[in-house]
Amino acid sequence: MCDVGCGYGATAQWLAEHHGVHVTGLTISAVQAQRASERSTGSSQLRFLWRDWLDNGFETGSFDHIVAIESSEHMADKQHFFDEAYRTLRPGGRLAVCAWLARSDPRPWEVRHLLEPICREGRLPGMGNEVEYRKFAERAGFTVEAFEDLSLRVRRTWGVCAARLARKLLVDRSYRRFLRDAQAGNRIFALTLLRIWAAYQTGSMRYGLLVARNSTRRPASGRVP
Secondary structure (H helix, E strand, O other): OOOEOOOOOHHHHHHHHHOOEEEEEEEEOHHHHHHHHHHHHOOOEEEEEEOHHHHHHOOOOOOEEEEEEHHHHHOOOOHHHHHHHHEEEEEEEEEEEEEEEOOOOHHHHHHHHHHHHHHHEEEEEEEHHHHHHHHHHHHOEEEEEEEOOOOHHHHHHHHHHHHHHHHHHHHOEEEHHHOOOOOOOHHHHHHHHHHHHHHHHHHHHHEEEEEEOOOOOOOOOOOOO
């Protein structure tokens, strides 16, 4: 299987250890690829590549299954993301996508004060919604088998993170210095964290799991046309 946007490789390693599968992980971060590759030392089931999924170079029908956990949001051409998943899956193979999503009909204030800033500060080209993701999958050729809204489970994480940040700001001077430092480029993520928490509380953001199948029929010869 393929883990698109594998990060540091923890999910791929868990899948290999618990399900006995061979996993190829892709990331566009050289640091992540190097760290992830350390997990594959001595393992014939793990392989990690520093490669862009939208220009992946894999042969058609390379994988039985594909998983993408919070990576499709970072791709500007989401239709191409699904097209490549369909192309590289064998007939009958499944794609599972976990993604940050916007509600289908956000109000103007939600877009202006929550969704657009979250994308800008989080370096996302844009968030899709459930309807759009279903259409992307279907246009690529997939049959969408299931969609599950996991927002209620996920939003608790952001409440915990916001509370921890607040406590650190109260007791740790280094946190306060960091947020006051105009040269600290990542300090904006403290504000983003609070926006994400608010977006889940208001329903502006959703967390979705989409499962789709490559329903291409295999010819009698066993070869994919």
